[in-house]
Amino acid sequence: MTPTTSNVVPCPEVESLDAILPEEPLLMMGAGPVPIPAAVAKANAIVINHLGGTMAKVVGQVKTMARYVFQTNSKWVLGVAGPGSAAMEMAISNLAWSGTRVLSIKNGFFSARMAEMGRRVGADVSLLEVADRTVATLEQVEEAIRRVRPEIVTIVQGETSNTVWNYHLKDIAALAKKSGALVVVDAVCTLSTMPLEMDAWGIDAVITGGQKGLSSIPGVSLIAFSDAAWERVKGRSHASAHWCLDASLAENFWHNAGYHYTAPVSGVLALHEALRLVCAETLEKRFARHLKCSLALQAGISAMGLQLYAPAECRLNSVVGIEVPTKDRPDLTPGDICGHISRHHQVEISGSFGLPIVRIGQMGEQAREHNLFRTLHAFGRTMIDLGVNVDLPAGVAALERSLASSSAKGEALNA
Numbered sequence: 001m002t003p004t005t006s007n008v009v010p011c012p013e014v015e016s017l018d019a020i021l022p023e024e025p026l027l028m029m030g031a032g033p034v035p036i037p038a039a040v041a042k043a044n045a046i047v048i049n050h051l052g053g054t055m056a057k058v059v060g061q062v063k064t065m066a067r068y069v070f071q072t073n074s075k076w077v078l079g080v081a082g083p084g085s086a087a088m089e090m091a092i093s094n095l096a097w098s099g100t101r102v103l104s105i106k107n108g109f110f111s112a113r114m115a116e117m118g119r120r121v122g123a124d125v126s127l128l129e130v131a132d133r134t135v136a137t138l139e140q141v142e143e144a145i146r147r148v149r150p151e152i153v154t155i156v157q158g159e160t161s162n163t164v165w166n167y168h169l170k171d172i173a174a175l176a177k178k179s180g181a182l183v184v185v186d187a188v189c190t191l192s193t194m195p196l197e198m199d200a201w202g203i204d205a206v207i208t209g210g211q212k213g214l215s216s217i218p219g220v221s222l223i224a225f226s227d228a229a230w231e232r233v234k235g236r237s238h239a240s241a242h243w244c245l246d247a248s249l250a251e252n253f254w255h256n257a258g259y260h261y262t263a264p265v266s267g268v269l270a271l272h273e274a275l276r277l278v279c280a281e282t283l284e285k286r287f288a289r290h291l292k293c294s295l296a297l298q299a300g301i302s303a304m305g306l307q308l309y310a311p312a313e314c315r316l317n318s319v320v321g322i323e324v325p326t327k328d329r330p331d332l333t334p335g336d337i338c339g340h341i342s343r344h345h346q347v348e349i350s351g352s353f354g355l356p357i358v359r360i361g362q363m364g365e366q367a368r369e370h371n372l373f374r375t376l377h378a379f380g381r382t383m384i385d386l387g388v389n390v391d392l393p394a395g396v397a398a399l400e401r402s403l404a405s406s407s408a409k410g411e412a413l414n415a
Contacts, residue, residue: 026342028366029375030350031160031319032189033211033218035365036270037277044217044270050263058272059254065275066222069191069214069283070206072198076225078247078254079271081264084188084209087221089117090245091184091205094233096152098122103150103181105136105172109161109353110186114154121241126150132355135166135314138175145179156186157196161353163310163321165194170201177202182229188212192278193290193318193363204229210267213290213318215364216274220267223247290317293367296402297360300376303398304383304390309357321357325388334358337382344385345378369403 028035036044048054063077070077080087092114096102100123104115107130118125128144130136145153153176158165166172173183182204187196191208198206204226210216225233225247233247240246244261252258278286294317298308301322309321326332334351337358341347350359360375376399380392 022346024346027347027371027374029360029371030338030348031352031359031361032209032363034215034361034363035371036215036217037273037365039273039277040216040270043273044266046269047265048269050265051257051259055263055265055268056257058268059257062268062272062275063254065272065279066224069275069278070198070222070224071196071200071283072206072224072226074199074224074226074230075255076227076230078223078225078250079263079268080221080223080250081219081244081261081267082221083211083219084186084207084221085113086245087207087209087223088114088186088188089242090223090247090250091207091225092117092123092154093121093240093242093245094236094247095182095184095205095229096121096123097236097238099124100152101148101150102126102152102154103128103144103148103176105141105144105153105155105166106130107132107135107162107164107166108156108159110188111154111156111159114156114184114186118152118154123152132162133164133310133314135164135168136172138168138171141168141172141175145175145181149179150176150181152184153181154184154186156188158187158190158194158316158318160189160316160319160359162355162357163316163319163359164314165190165310165316167314169196173202182226182232189316189318189363192283192286193367194287195283198224198226210271210274212361213363214271214274214278217267217270220264220271222271290362290367292403292406293369293372294318294320294362296369296399296406297362297372297376299402300372300395300399301379304380304392304395306383306390309355318361318363320360320362321352321355322360324356324358325383325390326356328388329386332386332388336386340386341378341382345381347375347378349375349379372399372403 102118102123102125126148184205188209192213211218253260307323383390
């Protein structure tokens with residue numbers, strides 16, 4: 001049948017990326033993605049045979065480096081062609097199925113997402129709901145475990161949405177393991193930015209995204225299963241409903257150099273370089289850099305006269321939340337702030353799923369001193385432009401003092 005003029009789709013005229021993107025690149029200082037190092041960007045421009053010998057060597061090194069970053073000796077490290085949420089779904093959909101008892105510790109948007117994924121595979125999900133800006137106590141967790149008798153416990157190490165750090169993670173994992181449950185941890189914004197010891201803490205599955213602490217590209221993630229978790233994956237009586245996220249099928253590529261689907265070759269190469277840079281820096285030095293930069297940023301924000309959202313005892317270092325100041329501008333919204341700082345200062349920060357906060361990231365390449373000064377100055381100028389009374393000079397001075405103090409302490413320790 002010959003198409004008529006009326007049903008032929010015309011060739012569109014579109015702008016090139018050069019015409020769409022801003023003339024000056026934006027500094028990505030939100031809750032992710034983050035700036036990527038030159039070596040990662042270079043690797044992301046390469047394509048090789050996804051089933052060749054070179055790729056097999058790359059994959060082997062990715063797994064070796066990932067074991068260091070996860071702090072695990074488990075064989076069962078896999079990459080995921082998708083964001084951190086895809087790695088999360090791989091963990092949940094392979095370990096839980098119809099009738100599986102799951103206890104989800106919920107204190108924000110992403111911990112709720114793990115619970116929702118459990119419900120979607122038919123698991124019997126119970127929530128331990130924690131008030132905003134707080135963490136679950138060990139007593140609450142112990143009671144919930146006794147009541148639910150879960151086969152799986154899910155928790156986030158750092159709840160990116162409200163910038164809360166679940167600092168009881170190690171002890172919560174111990175309680176879960178004592179009861180016989182497997183422990184699944186979302187470490188999307190925390191892996192390589194703060195300590196997480198998968199084996200020593202008794203964690204059974206850890207997921208992370210490439211685009212945050214690792215400073216790799218979005219869309220390629222990592223997951224690690226313990227031997228106990230892998231035994232459950234392989235022992236299930238029916239196949240996972242998710243073909244691409246079936247860990248047993250993924251094993252063929254990640255451990256047998258065979259075919260599952262066409263791997264995101266460029267993304268895996270980028271992830272290799274990102275992990276290599278983490279290993280070159282070492283986790284100990286990387287943790288210290290992130291803590292130093294985050295505390296300095298927090299000091300600068302506070303000195304300007306603004307309020308940090310999470311209490312100090314459970315404040316996440318990798319993403320800093322700031323309350324939207326409405327005293328001077330009752331109508332001010334997170335969108336107003338994020339839009340202004342992007343348009344006028346070429347710095348990107350984030351809002352947060354309906355909360356009255358904006359978030360500034362401190363993950364990977366974000367946690368560099370030059371980025372702190374540019375971001376804090378841009379943020380202070382944005383507040384002033386929007387009619388908020390802040391003391392920008394005091395904020396910059398506090399940032400400088402905190403960085404100088406940390407450097408002096410580090411030099412003294414190394415002397």
